[in-house]
Amino acid sequence: MAAPGSPSELPGLAIIGGGPAGLMAAEVARAAGVEVDVFEGKGSVGRKFLIAGKGGLNLTHAEPMPGFARRYGAREQALAGWLRDFGADDLREWARGLGVETYVGSSDRVFPLDRKAAPLLRGWVRRLKDQGVRFHVQHRWLGWDDDGTTLRFDTPDGERRVRPAAAVLALGGGSWPQLGSDGAWVPLLAGRGVEVAPLLPSNCGFDVDWSPHFAARHAGAPLKPVIAHWIGADGREHALQGECVATSSGIEGSLVYALSVPLRDAIARDGQATLWLDLVPGRDLARLRRELGRPRNGRSLSEHLRRQAGVDGVKAALLREVLDAASLADMDRVAAALKRLPLRLQRPRPLAEAISSGGGVRLEALDGGLMATALPGVFCAGEMLDWEAPTGGYLLTACFASGLRAGRAAAAWLRAHKPGGHR
Secondary structure (H helix, E strand, O other): OOOOOOOEEOOOEEEEOOOHHHHHHHHHHHHOOOOEEEEOOOOOOOHHHHHHOOOOOOOEEOOOOOHHHHOOHHHHHHHHHHHHHOOHHHHHHHHHHOOOOEEEOOOOEEEEOOOOOHHHHHHHHHHHHHOOOEEEOOOEEEEEOOOOOOEEEEEOOEEEEEEOOEEEEOOOOOOOHHHOOOOOOHHHHHOOOOOEEEEEEEOOOEEOOOOHHHHHHHOOOEEEEEEEEEEOOOOOEEEEEEEEEEOOOEEEOHHHHHOHHHHHHHHHHHOOEEEEEEOOOOOOHHHHHHHHOOOOOOOOHHHHHHHHHOOOHHHHHHHHHHOOHHHHOOHHHHHHHHHOEEEEEOEEOOHHHOOEEEEEEOHHHEOOOOEEOOOOOEEEOHHHEOOOOOOOOHHHHHHHHHHHHHHHHHHHHHHHHOOOOOO
């Protein structure tokens, strides 16, 4: 028995973080015969997973490869390798093994039949416990002792120190810190020589700096349908149709989230970014000019826009945000603005508000099994790695896939390094 104050020896793998990546690492390592202990800072595992599924758990996406892998942008090649091991079809089959059938929605997003996250998580944790995985909640990781092998945890009973044979870190990124993904691990790994890219908001909204009148009257108003136009990093113009929402500070929603990476990077490079919105995608410019050029017969501009172009509410208000009085009197300019309304995006919303985060442990600092080259026996998985993806099931799929890769590699490393094993 360990002496008071000395670390507890763990014979196998310590997994820090009880989200999908950590739990998947636990599952595959335990299946390989490894002793597994999962440490979670909160009072229960999978909290962000549960919140993400509140409006319907979007588990994965039915887009076929190689298009699926392209959703990971600059990390396409690396993520394609993870997805070959555990892709969307594998994730659906895995859920079926827990008694959860899935279906493909109209947008090719994949959901459980009941759209709920809780039954899936409960069944998964129950199965892991039955397989012998040990869970330790309310264990907030503090880093390593000076020896570099002993893990330190803050617990309700004081500090606890454990020394595992290997560890998988699955600590999340920096978004939703109230659920545990607070990025507190960044200086801990950087201090041990692991290269970490700064954490950045991803799948986030942006500040536009509306007038006080617009913010007070139209915060929360949906903009649908619209077509967004933007200039990509390649210098070419791109377009995407979807829906978004005006907020008190700017703009957010699924369409904006899908463009958040190029818009965020443009702001970092140029100080701001321009997003052009086509507010009337069902009408071309020539038709709009004809309709708006008809006599107003004493009607107000608002009534004229509503009658002739079907534009009212927040869309009409956006015109007033962008055009001056002289331009609003010129129907050709109004028509042009309706088809290409420029919004100057000043800054992304704070990381704590973002759905996910970019940056993290650089993949170049890891080997093919996601082990940190600066920390033998320490593996990393999930959103704490330097990749990002749009919503729609791509985020969750990569978290599961990275957890599987790290868990398998950790099990193989333990086999190779056990006493008497092959090094």
